[in-house]
Amino acid sequence: MIEVAAAIIHNEEGKLLIARRKPGKAQAGLWEFPGGKLEEGEDARQCLHRELMEELNISIRPYEAFGSHEHDYGSLRIRLTAWKAEYTGGELRMSDHDACSWVDRHELAEYDFAPADLPFVERLIKDKMNS
Numbered sequence: 117m118i119e120v121a122a123a124i125i126h127n128e129e130g131k132l133l134i135a136r137r138k139p140g141k142a143q144a145g146l147w148e149f150p151g152g153k154l155e156e157g158e159d160a161r162q163c164l165h166r167e168l169m170e171e172l173n174i175s176i177r178p179y180e181a182f183g184s185h186e187h188d189y190g191s192l193r194i195r196l197t198a199w200k201a202e203y204t205g206g207e208l209r210m211s212d213h214d215a216c217s218w219v220d221r222h223e224l225a226e227y228d229f230a231p232a233d234l235p236f237v238e239r240l241i242k243d244k245m246n247s
């Protein structure tokens with residue numbers, strides 16, 4: 117089981133940051149909430165600070181656990197843990213993605229997400245009154 121953390125990041129306008137995995141990566145071409153695999157000794161929040169700086173050059177403040185579940189990709193089984201996070205600075209620069217976008221919650225349905233993200237996407241669309 118691989119432990120993966122993902123950040124549901126909002127900006128001041130309440131838009132959410134999503135990113136598309138670039139060719140060559142697992143789940144290439146699919147959209148995700150950015151994050152990555154936990155390294156030894158890290159918790160999800162520490163992992164998210166590191167990954168968002170490494171992959172997108174931004175700083176965030178994870179402030180609330182959103183949910184966690186297991187997903188079986190056949191050859192790979194992951195536990196995906198999502199945290200809500202606030203965007204706190206930095207200019208977006210992509211290294212592991214080939215597209216990214218700030219979107220309203222109701223627009224999430226228009227993007228093709230990695231299968232493990234779908235329960236989060238559904239909840240975010242339903243709970244659109246909560247930030």
Ligand SMILES: Nc1nc2c([nH]c(=O)n2[C@H]2C[C@H](O)[C@@H](COP(=O)(O)OP(=O)(O)OP(=O)(O)O)O2)c(=O)[nH]1
Nearest residue numbers: 120122142143148149150151152153194230232233
């Ligand atoms: N980061 C992230 N990964 C996700 C999400 N949904 C999902 O199925 N995954 C999968 C894709 C990968 O199999 C795994 C995370 O790997 P990764 O490639 O993002 O992690 P990493 O940067 O630490 O790893 P690496 O490329 O350096 O090996 O979890 C998601 O929303 N965010």
